[in-house]
Amino acid sequence: MKILVCISNVPDTTTRVKFTGDNKLDTAGIQWVINPWDELCLTRALELKDGNPGLIESVTVAHVGPATAEPTIRKALAIGADTAIRVNSEPHDAYFVASQLAEVVRQDNFDLIICGIESSDFNGSTVGSMLAEFLDYPSVSAVSGIDIENGNINITRDIDGGKELLTLPLPFIAVAQKGIAKEPRIAAMRGIMMARSKPINIIEPTGEEPLTEVVSYEMPPEREACIFIDADNPAELVDILQNKEKVI
Amino acid sequence: MSVLVYTENWDGKFKKLSYELVSYASGIADMLNSQVTVLSIGDVDKNELEKLGNYGASKILSLRNEHLKIFDSQAYAAVIADIAGQVNSNIVVLSNNNAGKALAPRLSVKLKAGVGAGVSKLPSSTDPFTVYKRVYSGNAYANIVIKSDIKILTLAQNSYEITESVNKADIEEISYDLDPGLVKTDIKDIQKQTGKLLLTDAEIVISGGRGMKSADNWAPIIELADLLGGATACSRPVSDEGWRPHEEHTGQTGKIIAPDLYLAVGISGATQHIAGVSSSKCIVAINTDKDAPIFETARYGIVGDAMKVLPGLIEAVKSAKTG
Numbered sequence: 001m002k003i004l005v006c007i008s009n010v011p012d013t014t015t016r017v018k019f020t021g022d023n024k025l026d027t028a029g030i031q032w033v034i035n036p037w038d039e040l041c042l043t044r045a046l047e048l049k050d051g052n053p054g055l056i057e058s059v060t061v062a063h064v065g066p067a068t069a070e071p072t073i074r075k076a077l078a079i080g081a082d083t084a085i086r087v088n089s090e091p092h093d094a095y096f097v098a099s100q101l102a103e104v105v106r107q108d109n110f111d112l113i114i115c116g117i118e119s120s121d122f123n124g125s126t127v128g129s130m131l132a133e134f135l136d137y138p139s140v141s142a143v144s145g146i147d148i149e150n151g152n153i154n155i156t157r158d159i160d161g162g163k164e165l166l167t168l169p170l171p172f173i174a175v176a177q178k179g180i181a182k183e184p185r186i187a188a189m190r191g192i193m194m195a196r197s198k199p200i201n202i203i204e205p206t207g208e209e210p211l212t213e214v215v216s217y218e219m220p221p222e223r224e225a226c227i228f229i230d231a232d233n234p235a236e237l238v239d240i241l242q243n244k245e246k247v248i
Numbered sequence: 249m250s251v252l253v254y255t256e257n258w259d260g261k262f263k264k265l266s267y268e269l270v271s272y273a274s275g276i277a278d279m280l281n282s283q284v285t286v287l288s289i290g291d292v293d294k295n296e297l298e299k300l301g302n303y304g305a306s307k308i309l310s311l312r313n314e315h316l317k318i319f320d321s322q323a324y325a326a327v328i329a330d331i332a333g334q335v336n337s338n339i340v341v342l343s344n345n346n347a348g349k350a351l352a353p354r355l356s357v358k359l360k361a362g363v364g365a366g367v368s369k370l371p372s373s374t375d376p377f378t379v380y381k382r383v384y385s386g387n388a389y390a391n392i393v394i395k396s397d398i399k400i401l402t403l404a405q406n407s408y409e410i411t412e413s414v415n416k417a418d419i420e421e422i423s424y425d426l427d428p429g430l431v432k433t434d435i436k437d438i439q440k441q442t443g444k445l446l447l448t449d450a451e452i453v454i455s456g457g458r459g460m461k462s463a464d465n466w467a468p469i470i471e472l473a474d475l476l477g478g479a480t481a482c483s484r485p486v487s488d489e490g491w492r493p494h495e496e497h498t499g500q501t502g503k504i505i506a507p508d509l510y511l512a513v514g515i516s517g518a519t520q521h522i523a524g525v526s527s528s529k530c531i532v533a534i535n536t537d538k539d540a541p542i543f544e545t546a547r548y549g550i551v552g553d554a555m556k557v558l559p560g561l562i563e564a565v566k567s568a569k570t571g
Contacts, residue, residue: 011384013385013500013519013520013523014518014519014520015384015387016387016519017384017387017388019388036500036501037501040501093362094353094356094363094365095356095357095362095363098353098357117349120384120385120500121383121384122365122383122390123365123366123381123382123383123384123385124363124365124366125344125349125353125365125366126349126352126353126356126363126365127353128353129321129349129350129351129352129353129354130353130354130356130357132321132322132353132354133322133325133353133354133356133357133358134357136322138320138322138432138433139321139322139350139354140321140350140433141321141346141349141350142346142349142350144494154436158346158495159346159438159440160258160346160446160448161440161441161442161444161446162438162439162440162441163438163439163440164435164437164438164439165435165436165437165438165439166433166434166435166436167433167434167436168432168433168434169432172432175349175350177501178494178497178501178502179494210362210395211356211360211361211362211363211394211395211396212362212363212364212392212393212394212395213392213393213395214390214391214392215378215391215392215393216390216391217383217388217389217390217391218380218388218389218390218391219388219389220386220387220388220389220526223544223545223547224547226533226543226544226546226547226548226549227547227548227549228538228543228548228549228550228551229548229549229550230550231550231551231552231556231557232560234550234557234560234561234563234564235564235567235568237532237548237550237561237564238561238564238565238568239568240548241509241530241532241548242568245509245529245530245547247451247452247508247509247529247530248452248476248509248565
């Protein structure tokens with residue numbers, strides 16, 4: 001069984017983003033990382049491989065982005081992915097990215113494809129399920145667990161107020177969120193050394209044109225300064241919340 | 249042309265988010281001089297369906313199909329895309345919840361329609377069709393033009409005011425000849441707690457952080473939430489420590505919520521936490537450290553030890569409620 005994990009390259013989540021005059025992200029000083037959900041997906045894929053050595057042949061990561069994203073891809077290889085594929089293009093929009101990833105899958109027939117629920121840059125939550133539709137594969141979203149028992153893949157899906165345990169026929173796409181892995185796996189020195197010689201297969205874009213375009217960015221509205229209330233006077237806070245803000 | 253809304257139901261009932269969706273779709277329909285059709289899939293009685301008419305829907309399609317009792321995104325998307333074609337929709341509106349996140353992308357590909365994901369306001373323009381959405385986890389917003397003929401929008405929960413209308417909607421029962429082979433999801437087991445207020449639905453959320461010091465100190469947070477009819481939440485370190493269940497983790501990688509009142513107790517306010525709560529209408533913080541970053545986001549703050557402040561706050565709420 002071959003697993004594919006799709007990864008995005010995003011600014012470190014503590015970044016206070018800024019934009020240039022022409023409405024582009026100001027990349028000065030930004031640390032780029034594997035999108036946190038994708039990092040958890042990769043971690044789970046590697047855990048599954050470690051726990052089922054005969055069953056899972058390889059874990060591959062795929063990314064749509066320019067050459068500047070290679071340090072992030074190398075990091076995924078250092079964490080333990082066996083191989084990587086990069087589609088050499090700016091990731092114009094989710095539709096474009098998903099169509100490129102579909103081409104990647106068509107060329108290499110992966111059995112289980114895992115995508116993070118969203119990327120921390122555009123917060124769209126769309127690429128994974130778009131990919132499923134481009135490929136006409138079954139998929140399951142809101143996945144908080146992937147387990148292998150007697151060679152079968154069991155999926156845990158979060159639902160309102162609970163969880164469902166389900167199965168799907170391979171190949172399928174799991175769009176995963178919190179719970180999929182506890183902590184992201186950290187690259188060890190040996191992994192970092194090995195990653196240097198692992199292949200990154202670069203392919204040129206062939207998929208669909210984007211359907212959306214960012215025309216401008218805005219900063220969030222300025223927040224009003226915090227009004228402090230004396231710790232000995234909680235009744236004042238209750239009065240404000242009840243009569244001024246009308247939220248209780 | 250029409251605006252199509254898909255809303256799920258919860259054991260035959262709609263939720264506030266269903267009415268938000270219809271209100272929002274109705275706002276767009278007004279901009280386009282168009283009408284709102286709602287698609288409901290599942291067993292919902294006539295009285296409940298009629299309620300959707302109160303928010304501006306002119307037609308409600310009620311579809312029941314044995315095979316759609318299981319939520320399988322591939323099957324659901326096939327049905328919704330077909331209906332969208334039948335009613336000639338150029339805009340499809342869904343919630344940005346789990347179901348909407350599973351369906352909107354599939355509809356996008358089926359209908360070759362660009363997605364505006366997690367919108368909270370009406371489009372600023374319909375030509376070009378321009379939506380405004382939160383990006384970089386709330387650190388910025390983007391104006392995005394959707395260039396395709398058909399557009400898919402997912403609405404962020406608790407972000408759009410419900411607007412009542414005097415419309416009366418036509419209800420039509422429709423059937424759908426679904427290929428059962430399309431439903432590939434096989435549910436083996438369901439574990440569900442019923443009757444509990446969901447964090448994402450709650451209008452009041454009381455949330456505790458590492459400053460609560462121990463799982464044993466949660467009683468006043470639970471008491472205050474119960475008293476106000478709200479839900480409890482927590483920051484990531486708290487769920488990582490196992491003090492509270494993972495379902496309560498609010499923040500960038502946990503739940504993204506937008507209640508009317510978010511009370512953060514003993515939460516320092518890391519960027520990743522703020523990313524999950526910044527759309528709340530009123531944020532109040534209680535923290536021992538007056539320089540904690542949470543006070544940069546909060547509208548109201550109390551500097552003090554939660555274990556000392558909370559009992560007084562609970563008493564004040566009790567007396568305000570009886571007074």
